[in-house]
Amino acid sequence: MREISTQTIVDAVKDASIQANLELGDDVVQALESALEYEESNVGKDIIKKLLENARIAREERIPICQDTGVAVLFVELGQEVSVKGGGLHQALEEGIRKGYKEGFLRKSVCHPFTRKNTGDNTPIIVHLDLVSGDKLKIWVVPKGGGSENMSRLFMLLPSAGWAGVKEKIVQTVAEAGPNPCPPTIIGVGIGGNFERSAILAKKSLLRALGTPNPDPELDEIEQELLTEINKTGIGPQGLGGRVTSLAVHILMMPCHIASLPLAVNIQCHASRHVEVVL
Amino acid sequence: MGKEYHLKTPLSVEDIEPLRSGDRVTISGIIYTARDAAHRKIMELIEAEKELPIPIEGQIIYYVGPSPAPPGRVIGAAGPTTSYRMDPFAPKLLELGLKGMIGKGKRSKEVIEAMVRHKGVYMAAIGGAGALMARAIKAARVVAYEELGPEAVRELRVESLPAIVVNDTLGNDLYVEGQKKYRIN
Numbered sequence: 001m002r003e004i005s006t007q008t009i010v011d012a013v014k015d016a017s018i019q020a021n022l023e024l025g026d027d028v029v030q031a032l033e034s035a036l037e038y039e040e041s042n043v044g045k046d047i048i049k050k051l052l053e054n055a056r057i058a059r060e061e062r063i064p065i066c067q068d069t070g071v072a073v074l075f076v077e078l079g080q081e082v083s084v085k086g087g088g089l090h091q092a093l094e095e096g097i098r099k100g101y102k103e104g105f106l107r108k109s110v111c112h113p114f115t116r117k118n119t120g121d122n123t124p125i126i127v128h129l130d131l132v133s134g135d136k137l138k139i140w141v142v143p144k145g146g147g148s149e150n151m152s153r154l155f156m157l158l159p160s161a162g163w164a165g166v167k168e169k170i171v172q173t174v175a176e177a178g179p180n181p182c183p184p185t186i187i188g189v190g191i192g193g194n195f196e197r198s199a200i201l202a203k204k205s206l207l208r209a210l211g212t213p214n215p216d217p218e219l220d221e222i223e224q225e226l227l228t229e230i231n232k233t234g235i236g237p238q239g240l241g242g243r244v245t246s247l248a249v250h251i252l253m254m255p256c257h258i259a260s261l262p263l264a265v266n267i268q269c270h271a272s273r274h275v276e277v278v279l
Numbered sequence: 280m281g282k283e284y285h286l287k288t289p290l291s292v293e294d295i296e297p298l299r300s301g302d303r304v305t306i307s308g309i310i311y312t313a314r315d316a317a318h319r320k321i322m323e324l325i326e327a328e329k330e331l332p333i334p335i336e337g338q339i340i341y342y343v344g345p346s347p348a349p350p351g352r353v354i355g356a357a358g359p360t361t362s363y364r365m366d367p368f369a370p371k372l373l374e375l376g377l378k379g380m381i382g383k384g385k386r387s388k389e390v391i392e393a394m395v396r397h398k399g400v401y402m403a404a405i406g407g408a409g410a411l412m413a414r415a416i417k418a419a420r421v422v423a424y425e426e427l428g429p430e431a432v433r434e435l436r437v438e439s440l441p442a443i444v445v446n447d448t449l450g451n452d453l454y455v456e457g458q459k460k461y462r463i464n
């Protein structure tokens with residue numbers, strides 16, 4: 001067994017939560033730069049330039065890219081040969097987020113569903129844990145804002161809907177979201193599994209760096225086709241009209257029940273924040 | 280791109296009537312922040328005919344819940360939040376003389392109609408450009424509902440805060456017209 005102390009986990013998660021919120025990933029910066037080249041609308045171009053400038057200011061002046069520093073979502077892969085010493089894994093992850101949001105001056109954005117009272121420290125967190133082989137602990141810290149999350153949808157389609165039905169629902173979800181999720185967006189798609197798995201797949205697909213192809217050639221082609229269709233809607237940057245509504249479509253797929261065709265569409269805004277740490 | 284206007288608060292009808300959907304504006308002066316929870320509280324005061332924590336007539340409300348100010352700064356990141364959550368409250372505030380709203384995303388038919396009737400405009404700031412927007416904010420102080428944290432009502436002194444006119448006093452909507460222009464069928 002390889003031992004990892006809870007303190008190491010707390011520190012790593014704290015740093016990752018701050019980094020994710022202050023430093024826009026290179027993949028997103030590059031995607032925005034290339035989007036500048038094919039955007040035709042002047043307003044749209046101006047917006048993309050301002051987003052790039054925003055990312056630069058945030059990085060240099062050490063303030064968040066976006067004030068909605070989100071609910072903390074953590075994808076965790078725990079190697080079976082790892083033993084966590086000094087306390088519980090979940091508590092350590094949560095403590096890391098608590099500290100990161102406090103020390104990094106990040107906004108606490110979690111509240112009671114009805115009284116709307118803020119929990120005050122951005123907990124509880126949302127953890128998706130996978131047990132894997134090996135002696136490593138991998139953590140992705142993925143803060144997710146409310147604006148784009150609110151525009152996400154889940155559909156339990158009839159198997160007969162097929163690809164045509166799936167594509168139609170994806171484009172429709174983006175079209176209906178319009179300006180609300182802060183386009184240009186990234187569209188995370190989860191197909192198959194079951195009700196909850198499709199949603200987790202959709203979110204997990206967003207971890208793939210922009211600009212890297214889907215390892216499955218068939219899905220890669222469909223991603224490109226969907227992106228073209230989405231960008232025909234004319235929604236454009238911030239929904240004010242233009243060519244660049246989305247920067248990419250990412251699909252993750254797995255088998256499902258013989259009676260089902262689950263589809264989840266998780267919309268991610270341009271403030272796509274994900275930092276990976278391996279312990 | 281439309282024309283560019285430099286607005287100074289408080290605003291009069293004459294200031295906003297020339298604005299057209301698609302125009303760019305910069306805003307200077309005092310503006311107020313409020314999100315869902317603050318709107319709900321302000322509405323309760325209006326219904327009870329009590330005094331409000333902020334003036335409404337001639338003012339601009341910015342829909343924002345900033346991140347905390349790090350030491351030495353006035354405010355953290357301060358980009359707009361999605362406006363439709365404030366739609367149930369906006370017509371009443373427009374009736375009381377509110378002249379401008381800043382946020383992101385579409386407004387309801389009722390809000391657009393109220394802007395025409397009471398002469399108000401809705402402007403979009405760039406969603407997710409929180410660090411850039413913070414640069415235009417020169418002073419900030421909580422004026423009500425401190426307990427709401429990011430949702431507290433703040434008075435902001437801004438200099439050349441950039442925004443784009445989405446809905447004007449004629450009922451135009453840039454979200455509809457802009458998209459139509461670039462739509463490929």
Ligand code: SF4
Pocket residue numbers: 066067068069144145146147148149180181182269270271358359360406407408
């Ligand atoms: S949708 Fe994203 S970019 Fe827009 S305000 Fe929310 S977190 Fe920020």
